[in-house]
Amino acid sequence: MVSKLILFNKPYRVLSQFTDNSGKSTLADYIDVRSVYPAGRLDFDSEGLLLLTDDGQLQAQISHPKHKLSKTYWVQVEGTATLRHCEALCSGVMLKDGLASAISCQLIPEPTIWSRNPPIRVRKSVPDSWLEIVIAEGRNRQVRRMTAAVELPCLRLIRPQIGQWSIGSLQPGEYRLIELSGTQSFQPKYRS
Numbered sequence: 001m002v003s004k005l006i007l008f009n010k011p012y013r014v015l016s017q018f019t020d021n022s023g024k025s026t027l028a029d030y031i032d033v034r035s036v037y038p039a040g041r042l043d044f045d046s047e048g049l050l051l052l053t054d055d056g057q058l059q060a061q062i063s064h065p066k067h068k069l070s071k072t073y074w075v076q077v078e079g080t081a082t083l084r085h086c087e088a089l090c091s092g093v094m095l096k097d098g099l100a101s102a103i104s105c106q107l108i109p110e111p112t113i114w115s116r117n118p119p120i121r122v123r124k125s126v127p128d129s130w131l132e133i134v135i136a137e138g139r140n141r142q143v144r145r146m147t148a149a150v151e152l153p154c155l156r157l158i159r160p161q162i163g164q165w166s167i168g169s170l171q172p173g174e175y176r177l178i179e180l181s182g183t184q185s186f187q188p189k190y191r192s
Contacts, residue, residue: 003055003180006036007165010050011172012116016041027052030173039063040138040162047116048073048159049167058180062162068136070103072161073143074111076120077152081107081129085150089133093149100146103134113158114172120155128155 008031010016016038018028024044036052039062053059061067085105092101108130122128129152133143144154160167170176 001181003058004033004036004053005055005058005165005178005180006031006033006052006175007167007170007178008050008052008175009167009170009172010042010047012047013044015044016050031175033177042159043141043144043157046157046159047172048157049162049165050159051162051165055180063138065137069163070134070136070161071138071159071163073133073135074108074113074158074160075131075133075143075147075154076110076156077129077131077147078123078126078155079129079152080127081131081152083107085152086131088150089131089146093146095139095142095145095149097139100135100137100139100142102146103136105131105133108132111158111160116156 008027011025011030014025014027014029016027018026020026027038031052033052035054037054037059039051039053039059042048042050051062053062062069086107089102089105092099110130131147131152133146135142143157147154168176
């Protein structure tokens with residue numbers, strides 16, 4: 001049996017679903033492959049890698065929290081991020097739905113990426129910084145809430161990688177279709 005796996009660079013302000021009655025942009029505006037479904041979600045106002053598949057078992061392995069598949073995010077925050085912020089995010093911050101911690105967090109230079117339309121709001125009197133945060137769970141708006149908990153409001157959130165899959169050179173709205181044979185194995189990156 002051959003399974004389909006789609007690596008999609010979800011643009012800003014696109015829903016992680018194929019239908020919507022409110023007039024918002026959806027996956028159907030970009031993906032013309034039939035019978036594939038998102039393996040997890042990416043918020044309407046977040047960008048980057050979204051995986052879709054027609055294989056229910058693979059979908060569960062990618063999206064179910066028990067598999068602890070790592071998800072990497074590039075986060076532009078308002079304020080000057082420091083190593084102390086990274087340490088706090090890895091140690092764990094209390095959110096309304098419990099403690100959340102990053103597997104890793106590091107300060108990074110601004111990544112070489114596409115421009116966002118519309119661009120983020122810029123306040124000349126307030127600096128901004130970039131962090132790379134890796135988590136193994138995926139609660140609703142978790143990364144945004146985590147950075148807010150350490151007083152670094154999120155301005156832009158991009159997911160470049162999920163487990164072994166990377167966005168690579170895909171531009172917003174582009175996707176790559178991979179066909180997986182039944183003999184190919186899924187290699188999750190479990191949290192150690």
